[in-house]
Amino acid sequence: MKTVLVFKTSVRKRGKVNYLAPYLNELINDHGRWNFDLEDCDNILRIETQKPNPSAVSTLLTQRGFFCEELH
Template structure:
């Protein structure tokens, strides 16, 4: 499953703060953020749906995170 989110992460320092939380709370996901994109896109790959949890974590940290799209892929 691949989920795409729009965020308001401003810079590398903010990204590091969020990275620590994501890595500690959701170690089972693979993720990256495109700070060069105007929507600061967060891309998450996982085997389960963590979308609500991710949005909640961002909100608790004081950031916006909106789920734009979810892609499902067949199991390997």
């Protein structure tokens, strides 16, 4: 069963999404998929995965200089 994780982020540009893509692909691997909604005021990152690990996602973005907060 897949879980959907939703994060508020500070990622605002497509170039930053491209920068983060390899890291998110490695983290999510073959266990799901992810996408950013840059038109949303909270620059939402949605991750659909069979192996949810919200703290790993937050850490990944934070270590690369972005704000990231899981929304419940």
